[in-house]
Amino acid sequence: MTDLVDLQAPAPARRTPRSLTLSVGLVLVGLHLFVALLTLFWTPYDPTAMTGGRLEPPSWAHWAGTDRLGRDLFTQIMIGSRIALTVGAGAVAIAAAIGVTLGVLAAFATRTLDDVLAATFDILIAFPTLLLAMLVVAATDTASLFSAILALGIAISAIVARLTRILAKRVLAMDYITAARTAGSSWPSIVFRHVLPNIWPTLSVNFALQFGIAIIAEASLSYLGLGAPPPNASWGRLLQEAQGTVYTAPFGAVAPGIALVSLVIGMNLLADGLRDVGDPTRRRSR
Amino acid sequence: MSLLRIENLTIRTGGQALVKDMSLVIEPGARVGLIGESGSGKSLTALAAIGLLPPGLKPEGSILLDGVQVIGASEEKLKALRGRTAAFVFQEPLTALDPLMKIGRQVAEPIARRHRRDGRSAGRQEIVAEVRHYLERVALPDIDRIMNAYPFQISGGQRQRVAIAMALACRPKLLIADEPTTALDVTTQAEILELLSTLVREEGMALLFISHDLPVVAKVAEEVTVLRRGQVVEQGPVRSVFGSPQHEYTKMLVDAAAAFDRALGAQQ
Numbered sequence: 274m275t276d277l278v279d280l281q282a283p284a285p286a287r288r289t290p291r292s293l294t295l296s297v298g299l300v301l302v303g304l305h306l307f308v309a310l311l312t313l314f315w316t317p318y319d320p321t322a323m324t325g326g327r328l329e330p331p332s333w334a335h336w337a338g339t340d341r342l343g344r345d346l347f348t349q350i351m352i353g354s355r356i357a358l359t360v361g362a363g364a365v366a367i368a369a370a371i372g373v374t375l376g377v378l379a380a381f382a383t384r385t386l387d388d389v390l391a392a393t394f395d396i397l398i399a400f401p402t403l404l405l406a407m408l409v410v411a412a413t414d415t416a417s418l419f420s421a422i423l424a425l426g427i428a429i430s431a432i433v434a435r436l437t438r439i440l441a442k443r444v445l446a447m448d449y450i451t452a453a454r455t456a457g458s459s460w461p462s463i464v465f466r467h468v469l470p471n472i473w474p475t476l477s478v479n480f481a482l483q484f485g486i487a488i489i490a491e492a493s494l495s496y497l498g499l500g501a502p503p504p505n506a507s508w509g510r511l512l513q514e515a516q517g518t519v520y521t522a523p524f525g526a527v528a529p530g531i532a533l534v535s536l537v538i539g540m541n542l543l544a545d546g547l548r549d550v551g552d553p554t555r556r557r558s559r
Numbered sequence: 560m561s562l563l564r565i566e567n568l569t570i571r572t573g574g575q576a577l578v579k580d581m582s583l584v585i586e587p588g589a590r591v592g593l594i595g596e597s598g599s600g601k602s603l604t605a606l607a608a609i610g611l612l613p614p615g616l617k618p619e620g621s622i623l624l625d626g627v628q629v630i631g632a633s634e635e636k637l638k639a640l641r642g643r644t645a646a647f648v649f650q651e652p653l654t655a656l657d658p659l660m661k662i663g664r665q666v667a668e669p670i671a672r673r674h675r676r677d678g679r680s681a682g683r684q685e686i687v688a689e690v691r692h693y694l695e696r697v698a699l700p701d702i703d704r705i706m707n708a709y710p711f712q713i714s715g716g717q718r719q720r721v722a723i724a725m726a727l728a729c730r731p732k733l734l735i736a737d738e739p740t741t742a743l744d745v746t747t748q749a750e751i752l753e754l755l756s757t758l759v760r761e762e763g764m765a766l767l768f769i770s771h772d773l774p775v776v777a778k779v780a781e782e783v784t785v786l787r788r789g790q791v792v793e794q795g796p797v798r799s800v801f802g803s804p805q806h807e808y809t810k811m812l813v814d815a816a817a818a819f820d821r822a823l824g825a826q827q
Contacts, residue, residue, distance in 0.1 A: 384614075448654040452722070454611055456669050456729055457642030457676075466668070470659050 295546020301539025305532075309355035318345040320352055321504055328522040337528040340511075341518060346525060349506035350532050356507045357488045357536055360422050364487040365480050367426025368433045373476070375430070376437025377464060380445060391438065397431035403490050405431075410499045418501040421494055425487045436479055440472040474548065481544030485537040492533055508533045560626055562587045562733050562765050563608060563645075567620040570603055570612065570789075577616070578603055578789040587732065590759060590766040592780030592797065594773060594812070600789040601769045605735050608767075609645050610637040625732065642669060643676065646731035648755075650738035652718035656710040662721055663706030666690045669728040693724040697754060716747035720754070727758065733765045734758075740775060752778055773816045777801055785809050 317336075318324045323343035324335075331338045337346035379390035397405065402425070409424035410416055444450065444467065453463055494500035495509025503510065508529040515525035563585040570578040578600040585591050593601050607618045610629045622629040625644045627636065646669075649655040657665060670689045674681040681689075694702045697720040710718055719739060726734055736755060740748040756779050759766045770776050776783055776797070783800050785793040785808065792806040804810045 448649055448651060449657045451611070452647060452649060452655045452725075453657075453668075455609060455641055455645075455647035455735075456725065457638050457640075457672060458668075459638060462672075466660070467657050471657065474659075 292546050292549055294542045295550065298539050298542030298544070298546050301535050302543055305354045305358060305536045305539065308351050309358045312351050312355050316348045316351055318348045320344065320348045320506055328518055328525065330522070331524055331528075338522065338524045340514060340525060341522075346511070346528055349511055350508070350529055352506040353508040353511060353529060353532060354536070356418070356501055356505055357491065357533070359418070360425065360491040360501075361484040361487045361540075363422035364425035364429055364491075365484050367423065368429035368483060369476075369480060371427070371430035372433025373437050373469075376434040377441050377468065379434070379438040380441035380468075381460065381464075387438075391435070394431050394435040394438070397428075398435060400428075402428045402432075402486065403493050406490055406494060407497070407499055410494065416499050416502055418505060421491055421500045424494070425490050428490070429483050429487060432483065433476070433479065437472065437476065440475055441468050444468050444471045478544045478548045481540055481547055485540035485544075488533070488537055488540070561585060561623070562589075562625060563767070564623040565604070565608065565620070566622075568604065568607060568622060569619045570600065570607060571617050571619070572615055576789060578607075578786075580620075581786070581789070581791055583784055583791075583794075585733065585765050585767060588763055588765055590756075590768065590779060590781045592776035592783040593767060593769045593786060594771065594776050594783060595786035596771055598788075599786040601771075601786055602737050604786075605647075605737055605767060605769055608735070609641050609647075611641075639676075642672065642729035642731060644731060645733040645735055646726035646729040648719070648722050648726050648734065648736040648739045651742045652715060652722045653710060653742075655722050656718060658710055660709075661706065662694075662708055662710065662713070663687070663690055665710075666693060666706075666721065666725050666728055669725055673729060689728070693728045694721070696727060696758065697721070697724045699724070715743055716750065719743060719747075719751055723751075723754065723758070727762065730762075731764060733767060735767045735769070737769045738771070739768075741770070741772070748775070755779060773801070773812050785812070 321344065324345050325339040325343050327339065327341050327343045329335055329339040329343075335345050335347060337350060340346055340349070375390060375394075379387050382390065405428035406421070406424035409427055410420050413420040413423070450463060450467060453467060458466075491500055492507065492509030492512065495507035496513045498513070500509055501507050511529040512526055515522070515529070519526050561584050563583070565581060565583040568578055568581040569576055581600070581604060583591070583593070583604070593604065595601050603612065603616070606612050608622055608624060608629065610632060612618060618630050620630065624640055627640060629637065629640070656662075667686050667690050670686050670693075671681065674686075690706065691702055694705060699705055699717060699720050705713055705717065705721070710721075713721070723739075734755075739755065740751050743751060752775065755766070755768075758764070766779065768776060768779050780797055782795065783797050784791055785800065785806070787808045793800055793804065793809045800809060801813055804813050
């Protein structure tokens with residue numbers, strides 16, 4: 274009898290080949306990561322040195338042309354990758370630390386505390402991310418790379434907290450949590466063994482999405498002069514500098530734009546692909 | 560000393576009483592059935608017994624589990640009782656198992672916890688050996704594969720066996736089975752009932768078997784309590800309660816079961 278039952282069980286899932294989405298995402302993000310690491314050791318030119326004429330179009334010597342001071346744009350865009358990835362990773366790390374902690378806390382809290390926390394998340398989310406980040410930057414006096422990371426991290430943490438709270442609440446209502454409690458599990462063990470692993474697939478996808486949003490937000494902050502100050506070559510600042518000459522030297526705006534878009538799209542594709550990999554019940558479907 | 564002694568238990572939410580003046584005694588090693596329609600308060604009674612009522616539900620009366628008063632007890636005290644004194648098997652084995660944890664790790668958890676409580680650290684090898692022991696105990700085939708499988712990769716009957724193994728691994732004095740066969744097909748149901756009866760007898764555990772299904776209860780229990788709308792309507796040995804039911808509701812249950820048997824007989 275047991276043999277009969279056994280035959281009906283599905284075969285153990287094998288690791289499915291990575292989906293196309295995931296591959297393209299990995300390639301785009303990987304490329305930026307490679308370039309970012311490369312700039313730590315080598316760049317084609319000194320990013321602050323005047324190495325050519327002003328506003329030169331792309332050429333073999335200057336792949337993306339030069340800016341209005343004659344500096345190599347490609348070098349600056351490469352360094353921009355490093356800035357963007359640093360800001361994205363830093364902001365998501367801060368948002369994850371604050372957001373997941375508060376979200377789980379709210380899910381476990383008494384009714385009143387939960388209501389207060391949930392309302393706080395909602396109010397913070399009601400502020401546009403960029404506006405919130407600008408407020409934080411303003412509060413930190415001087416614009417620096419760190420203040421931009423902190424600002425975006427705090428702004429995004431509300432989104433992460435709200436998502437975590439909802440996901441954790443859903444998991445806490447599951448039978449296997451009751452089962453674990455009836456068997457004598459403590460709350461910390463339930464959080465680390467059951468809640469976090471079960472919300473992780475969804476959370477990680479969201480982190481990748483927020484990573485992309487943080488990069489765009491950093492570019493916006495820099496564009497407004499609130500991000501990393503010169504000589505940090507943020508893409509947002511490159512775009513802002515190219516604005517005045519966009520009709521005479523369009524490539525100055527197009528090149529950092531392409532860099533920005535490729536990284537953000539890469540992150541979003543990665544997020545999509547991660548969704549399939551993170552959940553074992555979905556692995557077999559592709 | 561009785562293992563579980565529930566006296567005049569009333570469970571309220573708002574102004575409404577979900578369980579009224581309920582009393583139930585389980586002696587060590589006894590097999591007790593709790594029968595009633597859905598919403599009659601069976602599961603609430605069981606959850607109240609280990610102090611796990613959902614928030615908003617207030618128990619009154621007295622519940623002595625292994626000599627400890629459960630009502631009003633601290634979470635610390637209750638945690639020590641859970642698993643060690645009473646362990647649960649639930650109705651729907653798919654949702655009662657963590658979907659993202661491999662079976663082997665899930666069964667290892669209560670084992671590791673039991674060792675921690677006993678104040679000794681067990682090595683990985685030792686725990687794995689115990690996991691295998693309990694999976695063998697519930698007659699699962701192909702244990703190596705099952706230990707490395709996720710819950711969705713094994714059948715419903717196998718999942719319920721895993722859930723039973725997890726409860727056994729706590730080495731409880733009382734096993735509370737809340738509709739453990741309701742989500743299973745009929746043949747698997749019979750196997751699981753058989754398994755539960757054997758295990759309870761062999762391990763010397765008491766069993767509280769909750770069901771809405773009279774023939775199922777009659778198969779595993781020696782004593783039965785019939786609940787209706789939160790109140791006990793009849794209580795006693797299975798033979799006398801089902802043999803000569805006194806209350807209208809019990810009569811109805813028995814008649815319904817008998818009518819089914821007659822219909823089967825007429826077919827043959």
